[in-house]
Amino acid sequence: MKSVRAGIIAAISVLVLSGPAAAGTKDDVRALQAQMAEVQQAMAGHRAALVRISELERQNQLLTGRVEELTYELEQATRRLDAITAALSGDANAAGVAAFSDFDSAPSSSGPMDLMGRPSSADDPIADQISEQTAEPAGAAPSDVSLPLDPNAAFDYASGFILSGDYQRAKAAFSLYVEAFPNHQRTPDAQFRLGEIHLALEENAAAADAFIQHIRKYPDNGRSAEAYLKLGTAFARLDKPSEACTVFKTMKAKHPNAPDAVMQRADLEMARIECN
Incomplete structure (x- = not known):
């Protein structure tokens, strides 16, 4: 030019x-x-x-x-389905079980609730306190949570945040607990509490991960049936009805003598998402 x-x-x-x-x-x-x-x-x-x-x-x-x-999301979805299959089959060495935290949580249609329908706070005041929680933004993890060295004191410390309504610090404290005391007798309960908190905060993918970990690590724990129930509920909230139905059916097969409240809640959830 x-x-x-x-x-x-x-x-x-x-x-x-x-x-x-x-x-x-x-x-x-x-x-x-x-x-x-x-x-x-x-x-x-x-x-x-x-x-x-x-x-x-x-x-x-x-x-x-x-x-x-989109390619990454597809790969993560495949990992998640593999993790579900491995957990439900009892494969304790399966890789990729923690893949749920890579997914966004779908909002709950019914909001936080007591999934077990416990009759009174005397049975489990911590669970009742969690059930009254209203959803709040996840925000950054608190940096001032520090567990006592004694496992029992540490569990009470984490539970205290729930009773005071500080759910973000409770979540951080129970996360630290399962890492710090992997072999303590109260660790299964800490893992379960962590899942409950995620579910109450509508962090449904993280809740699914927490309950998968509970099922995989503590298959004989007294709350295993409840963990299946709440895992299925988390999947239902994530708009994954097929996975939810599989979990509910597996719960009934593996825990035929589960408490009536657990069975009734599973039946309600299965009817709601139209399991075959």
């Missing part, structure tokens, strides 16, 4: 300097000026085309990123 423009300017200069011999070249000058205008217009169009190309490249990058994101 620059060379064309320079040639036009040079041609004009020759015409101007030729003196009388160029007296009849006004039309030629006008033609050259018109050509210059066309060149300038073409240059402007060229700049617009470059801008458009740049925009298309940006959109292509965004689309590529979205494709990669």
Whole structure:
């Protein structure tokens, strides 16, 4: 473009300097000026085309990123289904069981509730306190939670946050507990409490992960049937009815003597999501 423009300017200069011999070249000058205008217009169009190309490249990058994101989500979904199958079959060495935390929680249609229908706070005041929790933003994990060295004192410390209504710190404390005391007799209950808190806060994917961990690590625990029930409820809230139905049916098969409250709640959930 620059060379064309320079040639036009040079041609004009020759015409101007030729003196009388160029007296009849006004039309030629006008033609050259018109050509210059066309060149300038073409240059402007060229700049617009470059801008458009740049925009298309940006959109292509965004689309590529979205494709990669969807591919990752598909891979995580596959891992999650593999984890469900492994947990329900009792495979304690299965990899990828903690994949649920990679997924967004679907909102609960019924809100936080006492899934077990416990008759009174005297039976389990901590669970009743959790059941009264209203959903709150997850926010950042509290940084001032520090467990006592004694496991029993640490469990009471974590439970105290629930009773005071500080569910974020309770969640952090029970998470620390299961890491710090993996072999203590109260660790299964801590794992269960962690799942309950996630479920009450409508962090349904994290709740599913917590109950999967409970089922996998503590298959003979007294709350195993409840863990199945609440895992199924978490899946139902995540709009995964097929997985939820599988969990409920597995619970009934593995725990035929589960408490009536557990069985009744499972029946209600199965009817609600229309399990076959």
